[in-house]
Amino acid sequence: MNRTKNWYVICTRPRWELKIYKALVEQGIEAYCPTYTSVRQWSDRKKKISKPYFNSYVFVRLEEAERERVFAIPGVVRYVFWQGKAAKVQESEIQLLKEYLDGEALEDSRIEQLAVGEEVRFTRGALKDRTALVEKIGSHKVRLVLPVLGYRITARMADLVP
Template identity: 45%
Template sequence: MNWYVVYTKPKWEKKVAAQLQNNGIECYCPVVVQLRQWSDRKKKVEVPLFNSYVFVRLAENDRNAVFDNVGVVRYLFWLGKPAIVRDDEINIIKKWLNTSDSIDVEVASYHIGDSIALESGPFSTQKATIKEITNTHFVLVLESLGCVLKMKIK
């Protein structure tokens, strides 16, 4: 069985994941806790890590079963075929979200376009290219995983 990426209606990620689990489909909707502010209060809320995406693990011939759920729009495609996410990539995301370590990075000595090897944290085996540096964060491109990582500077 492979992990596929399902595109959902906006703000329906957690609802779709709950429906899929109720229908016996293995799915994963990674969430992070963010502090949100309203006019009268601040509150910690769980928000999806990837907007409008839920990962589902299915056999190829069972892929149409996800369309029985309200909020599912389509599958994400890559090069004309349904995008397949490897098990180790899902495990890296899970490991990263479960890590409570804070990663210290000194941005002053790095420049845009520099290639670096990450030495700690869940992506410690990866090489990255620095794409953007600001006062509050920096953006790394992890080409081996095909993703962009935005990290806050503490």
């Protein structure tokens, strides 16, 4: 019998990602829900909150025969399917996500070194050594255009060099 564990993507109810992630871990299911910290401003205070990078998605690692276990957790809607089967995510892709999204804290950056229209190169992560054009500069992030791939992305300053 095949006892190989694969990574799958489950869809969740909106804004239930972190609750479901916690419940999966409590059930002994290996799960991954990458998050970032956002500061929310209310009229009387500011608060740091964790938000998922992927809205309504959580990654789980299970054997094929165990896949139904996730439906015991309230808020799990379904698996993501590709060509009629539950979509499997390669271990290498999960590792790239972990490397890039859960990487080191932001390094000191000098925003004034970058200018709109300037070409930059990624120094690490899944896009290492690719070049992009600066479209917009924020306080810790930069919106980039990758002309070769035809994508527009947002990157952390620490991952780029001019």
